[in-house]
Amino acid sequence: MSLIPATDAKRDAALVAAIDQAREAVVLEAGSELVGEHLAVVMEGERLATHTFACLSPAYVGWQWAVTLARAPRAKTVTVTEVVLLPGEGALVAPEWVPWSDRVRPGDLGPGDVLPTSNDDPRLVAGLTGHADLDGVASRAPVQPSQWEIGLGRIRVLSPIGRDDAADRWVEGDFGPGSAMAKQATLDCGTCGFMLPMDGPMGQQFAVCANEMSPADGHVVALTFGCGAHSEAFVAPQDEPEAGEVLSAEQAGADELSEVTESEDSADVADIVVESDAVAGADADAEADDVADVVADLEPSDSDVEPDQA
Numbered sequence: 001m002s003l004i005p006a007t008d009a010k011r012d013a014a015l016v017a018a019i020d021q022a023r024e025a026v027v028l029e030a031g032s033e034l035v036g037e038h039l040a041v042v043m044e045g046e047r048l049a050t051h052t053f054a055c056l057s058p059a060y061v062g063w064q065w066a067v068t069l070a071r072a073p074r075a076k077t078v079t080v081t082e083v084v085l086l087p088g089e090g091a092l093v094a095p096e097w098v099p100w101s102d103r104v105r106p107g108d109l110g111p112g113d114v115l116p117t118s119n120d121d122p123r124l125v126a127g128l129t130g131h132a133d134l135d136g137v138a139s140r141a142p143v144q145p146s147q148w149e150i151g152l153g154r155i156r157v158l159s160p161i162g163r164d165d166a167a168d169r170w171v172e173g174d175f176g177p178g179s180a181m182a183k184q185a186t187l188d189c190g191t192c193g194f195m196l197p198m199d200g201p202m203g204q205q206f207a208v209c210a211n212e213m214s215p216a217d218g219h220v221v222a223l224t225f226g227c228g229a230h231s232e233a234f235v236a237p238q239d240e241p242e243a244g245e246v247l248s249a250e251q252a253g254a255d256e257l258s259e260v261t262e263s264e265d266s267a268d269v270a271d272i273v274v275e276s277d278a279v280a281g282a283d284a285d286a287e288a289d290d291v292a293d294v295v296a297d298l299e300p301s302d303s304d305v306e307p308d309q310a
Contacts, residue, residue, distance in 0.1 A: 015049035015069050016041050018078045022051035022067035025080045030057075030065070039064060047071045048081075055085060062091030123162030127154040163201065170206060175216045177224035185226030186233075189216075193231035195223075 019038055026035045036054030043049050053065040068082040087093045101118070109115055117124070158166075170176060182188075189195050194211035197203055198220075207223060209216040214229040 010046065011043060012047050012049060012071060014071055014076060014078055015043075015047065018049075018069055019051060021078055021080070022069060023053060025067050025083050026053055026065045029083045030085075035065060044068065047073070052086075052088075060085065060091070062088050064088045123159055123165060124156040125159040127157040167202065167205060170220055171222055175209075175219050175221040175225050177222055179225065181215065181227050182225045185228060185230065187230040188224050188226040189221050189230075190223040191230075191232065192226075194229075195221075 019041075023035060023038070034055060034057050036056045039052040039054055041049055041051045048068065048070050050066050050068045053067070055063040055065055057063070064086055066082075066084050066086045067080060069078050070081045071078050104115060172178065174181075176182065177188075189207060189209065192211075194209060194214065196208040196210050198207055205223060206220050209219055209221050211217055211229050211231070214227050216225065216227060
């Protein structure tokens with residue numbers, strides 16, 4: 001048994017000693033198989049104490065039975081006022097209760113579900129119905145039309161707070177300039193032909209994508225968002241190999257080098273042939289001159305003929 005004072009109340013010996021009476025009250029409430037050892041006694045006030053016992057139920061691990069005892073002034077009899085099951089340290093308890101309106105998150109709404117909007121939602125302001133006074137409302141409108149929306153036929157329209165919340169959510173979402181897709185893109189939606197402009201104040205910052213090949217098709221995108229399906233994203237044309245022929249970069253370079261070498265070899269051979277022909281012609285002319293000289297030497301001249309023979 002341990003005593004943990006909760007208040008400055010005077011310790012009541014009769015209440016502190018009534019452990020067996022407190023246990024009997026718990027056994028009567030839950031059964032002896034669910035009541036464990038005595039844990040502590042706490043003075044809640046003057047002549048008011050609470051005894052705690054361990055709970056042995058497997059469904060309430062870490063919970064404690066709490067029995068509150070009281071004693072009337074100048075009375076020796078101890079009475080049981082309350083028996084409850086309370087969570088102890090480390091007990092598994094339900095999370096703090098949150099209203100359903102705060103628990104609903106984006107994406108929770110399904111077919112047939114109804115999500116009422118409160119009358120004081122700061123994202124909405126009163127619109128102009130068919131019974132409203134148009135001139136009276138227009139006279140109270142700001143100078144800038146982009147800051148005011150008539151909303152004919154609608155009871156409420158977006159307030160500046162609602163528009164700012166939507167703009168922040170869209171800019172920071174998957175189709176904003178900070179997304180991984182936009183950071184890798186070289187062109188943005190502001191220059192894309194698939195961009196559908198929006199009217200009103202939101203049109204200065206957002207549009208709707210109409211490219212079925214883009215991951216943003218049908219979504220609101222920031223004009224600073226971008227993807228690889230931009231209308232002006234062109235690939236530089238390249239010569240395609242013939243059908244059935246696929247060349248790697250190394251093969252293409254080797255073939256080009258071979259063609260250059262063959263051209264150089266053909267030019268060298270042609271030069272050699274021309275030079276050979278020129279040399280052969282020069283040798284033939286020299287041989288002809290030598291033969292003529294020999295013949296001229298063999299023929300007798302007039303000075304070599306004897307008189308008698310002449």
